[in-house]
Amino acid sequence: MDYLLETSRIGISFPGVKALSGIDFRLKAGEVHALMGQNGAGKSTLLKILSGVYRQDEGRIFLKGREVNFSSPTEAQHSGISTVHQEINLIPTLSVAENLFLGIQPRTSSGRLDWKKIHRDSENILSRLDLRIDVSEQLNSYSTAIRQFVAIARSLLFSADVLILDEPTSSLDKDEAAKLFAVIRGLKRDGLGIIFVTHFLDQMYEISDRATVLRNGEMIGCFEAAGLSRMDLITAMVGDAQAARAENEPSKRRARTSQAPGDERILEASGLSRSGAIEPIDLSIGKGEVIGLAGLLGSGRSETARILFGIDAPDKGDVRICGSRLKPCSPIDAIMAGMGFCPEDRKTEGIIGNLSVRENIILALQASRGLRRMLGREEQAAIAGKFIEALSIKTSSAEEAVKNLSGGNQQKVIIARWLASNLRVLILDEPTRGIDVASKSEMQNLILSLADQGLGVLFISSELDEVARCCGRAAVLRDRRKIGELSGDELSPDGIMRMIAGGESAA
Amino acid sequence: MRAPNIKARHVPIIATVVVFGLLYAAASxxxxNFFSLRVFANLFTDNAFMGIVAVGMTFAVLSGGIDLSVGSVVACTGIIMSKLITQHGFDPFLTAAMLLAAGTLFGTIMGCFIAFYDLPPFIVTLAGMFFARGSSQIISLESIPLKSDVLTAVAKFGIPMSARVRFPFAAIVLVASVLAGTWIAQFTKFGRNVYAIGDSEQSAVMMGLPVRRTKIGIYALSGFFASLGGVIYTLYTSAGYSLSGMGLELDAIASVVIGGTLLSGGVGYLPGTLLGVLIQGVIKTAIIFDGTLNSWWTKIIIGSLLFIFILLQTWIAKSARFRRSGP
Known part of the structure; x- marks a missing residue:
């Protein structure tokens, strides 16, 4: 057996969804192996199986040639697979030393915890990672980067063979990331196998020896990082662009005819930025325009939407609707001005599952009217009925609980909610995620027809062909920065990918 | 890269020490005659049972939980103890040992419900509180005097501090309980796990700590200290009464919080709880010295102190969060 960790035909299903199937993942000792894929590709599901959180439905896992079956994360850890999660699982108010040794503290001969040894050993272990800090200090007085190092050091105490790092750099700045990479290289020399999940392409190339790409729960392939071009990598992650483009040519033409960029700017954002979310960005949406925000996962798409809608406060810049400036960080102000937002995670942030279709639809309208001007029951029913018909929402009745509707219809309910109030511009974050193909094109056509009626739409999607098909113009983001705009013939899946792949790495 | 060298977790206990020092100095x-050895020894004696109960409560609060059953466990322990010894002639020491075991078992059972069914400690120990209170009233509605020469002798025992003042038995048990509690909290894996669970139960699970076992241990420990408090209270009053210890659980929680333990869990020190108990004692004694004030003023002052400490905690939690998300 050449491989440190090997899976054979692993698959797992969740109610109604095949989350992973036929994964043959192979990790060598002494390599950094990147796990790449879009949101929903199955990366985190695979990690959860490897770290003992989920049990696979089919297939087998071999660690150092021996078949293993983990029933808990603790068991995986004791067998030599340690995971450092994105949200670092340590105890913030305890000291650094204690976080390292919690649960495995050495004791003196009289049976009490040996604090001297704990502190001495902690200093030794951290100095192996080239980290010299006061280990008696509380963990939460240190930066995220240091906490990450402490989490890694703790997993080394469990004599790890395999170290899983789940998006370790997502909240680190450039210097901190460089320091982390130095540590990773050191561990690699010690013979550990490291699985590295990231959505930063540059970092993948910087640190990884090989990369396994997942898409829609299937393994696209395992590549040598050195011989893999950016274009090929992106193609593997997002799917075959050429085919997608040919297939979508008709509706694309439609998108362009529907684009009638009048002088009237509905939404204008200038110099909008927030540290750790997005570098200064300009956006403008005209009446009847569908503007795309394209980019890979983590490029700052959703972050931009959140700032526009006033959920997060911008550090700089402002947002104007029809010329009047919005108060920052005030969603109600955005709603009153005519903005609507369909969030990426519609189950927790969009719908209120236990309320009926009717109640969900009138929500924003009622909010903008205030409690003193309650909508009458009949009025509510009339509004709900109108939109159920207009958007052809498939529901047994207006009184059905929204959670019982399919994903696409839930999305329509959210759109209806905004249409019911005085909507001028609609922000859609991944409106077609998790809904089937037929509903997808129905949703896309709905968006186009809404734009025909004069609505401005900001369309966010990680599916490039969808952006190319629906939008008249698209801003392309990479590494939390707008790198350009595409329109006309240039706006194609190919063109977007070339723009993301091209040029120097964004610092 | 590092924040200023202020340990946020030390602020509440420093505040406790300062408050105690100020109150004690002001009263003296x-x-x-306030500043005398006798008054000082009495601070310990008169509040011994509450302090012992508060030691167990500190573990519950440190883990982010609460134990509302302790007051009725004190009453239940007292009434069973008096009945068995006075009316049935049981051996006093054997009875006390049996009651300590029973209190621990009672806490263990509540701990099992909390740990295995993921029930909120508030509800489980509220049920425990009603159960223990009801049981003591079924045993006897009347107060039962404790008649045992041996126990009277034990209660009278004390370490001489000066020619006329002795540090009495109840106070010795209180100090021993605080020392034992401190040792458990600082020098055992169990103790450290309590802190970890209190700060972040999710992380504690992911770090592979025995969260369930620890939770059961916490309520077993609290049950033990509650019944120990019951035994000491019975010696102190020389009687068992089914309505004694009403609201004691809330006084104990107040001591814990004024003693610098965060009500949300994860931060706190056992000696702080002792100071919290003594602060209440100083206020009570000062009001008795004054002679003109109604004794209910104690509650008003304790209430205000509690309020200030909760505000302080919220402020600390906020500034800690700010630092965590800061650059």
């Missing part, structure tokens, strides 16, 4: 200056 205002009232003649």
């Amino acid at each position: 200056m205002h009232f003649r």
Whole structure:
């Protein structure tokens, strides 16, 4: 057996969804192996199986040639697979030393915890990672980067063979990331196998020896990082662009005819930025325009939407609707001005599952009217009925609980909610995620027809062909920065990918 | 890269020490004879049962939980103890040992419900509180005097501090309980796990700590200290009564919080709880010295102190969060 960790035909299903199937993942000792894929590709599901959180439905896992079956994360850890999660699982108010040794503290001969040894050993272990800090200090007085190092050091105490790092750099700045990479290289020399999940392409190339790409729960392939071009990598992650483009040519033409960029700017954002979310960005949406925000996962798409809608406060810049400036960080102000937002995670942030279709639809309208001007029951029913018909929402009745509707219809309910109030511009974050193909094109056509009626739409999607098909113009983001705009013939899946792949790495 | 060297977790206990020092100094200056060995020893004796109960409560609060059953466990322990010894002639020491075991078992059972069914400690120990209170009233509605020469002798025992003042038995048990509690909290894996669970139960699970076992241990420990408090209370009052210890659980929680333990869990020190108990004692004693004030003023002052400490905690939690998300 050449491989440190090997899976054979692993698959797992969740109610109604095949989350992973036929994964043959192979990790060598002494390599950094990147796990790449879009949101929903199955990366985190695979990690959860490897770290003992989920049990696979089919297939087998071999660690150092021996078949293993983990029933808990603790068991995986004791067998030599340690995971450092994105949200670092340590105890913030305890000291650094204690976080390292919690649960495995050495004791003196009289049976009490040996604090001297704990502190001495902690200093030794951290100095192996080239980290010299006061280990008696509380963990939460240190930066995220240091906490990450402490989490890694703790997993080394469990004599790890395999170290899983789940998006370790997502909240680190450039210097901190460089320091982390130095540590990773050191561990690699010690013979550990490291699985590295990231959505930063540059970092993948910087640190990884090989990369396994997942898409829609299937393994696209395992590549040598050195011989893999950016274009090929992106193609593997997002799917075959050429085919997608040919297939979508008709509706694309439609998108362009529907684009009638009048002088009237509905939404204008200038110099909008927030540290750790997005570098200064300009956006403008005209009446009847569908503007795309394209980019890979983590490029700052959703972050931009959140700032526009006033959920997060911008550090700089402002947002104007029809010329009047919005108060920052005030969603109600955005709603009153005519903005609507369909969030990426519609189950927790969009719908209120236990309320009926009717109640969900009138929500924003009622909010903008205030409690003193309650909508009458009949009025509510009339509004709900109108939109159920207009958007052809498939529901047994207006009184059905929204959670019982399919994903696409839930999305329509959210759109209806905004249409019911005085909507001028609609922000859609991944409106077609998790809904089937037929509903997808129905949703896309709905968006186009809404734009025909004069609505401005900001369309966010990680599916490039969808952006190319629906939008008249698209801003392309990479590494939390707008790198350009595409329109006309240039706006194609190919063109977007070339723009993301091209040029120097964004610092 | 590092924040200023202020340990946020030390702020509440420093505040406790300062408050105790100020109150004690103020009372000593205002009232003649307040600053005396006898008054100091009495602070411990008169509040011994509450302090012992508060030691167990500290573990519950440190883990982010609460134990509302302790007051009725004190009553239940007292009434069973008096009945068995006075009316049935049981051996006093054997009875006390049996009651300590029973209190621990009672806490263990509540701990099992909390750990295995993921029930909120508030509800489980509220049920425990009603159960223990009801049981003591079924045993006897009347107060039962404790008649045992041996126990009277034990209660009278004390370590001489000066020619006329002794540090009595109840106070010794209180100090021993606080020392034992401190040792458990600082020098055992169990103790450290309590802190970890209190700060972040999710992380504690992911770090592979025995969260369930620890939770059961916490309520077993609290049950043990509650019944120990019951035994000491019975010696102190020389009787068992089914309505004694009403609201004691809330006084104990107040001591824990004024003693610098965060109500949300994860931060706190056992000696702080002792100070919290003594602060209440100083206020009570000062009001008795004054002689003109109604004794219910104690509650008003304790209430205000509690309020200030909760505000302080919220402020600390906020500034800690700010630092965590800061650059």
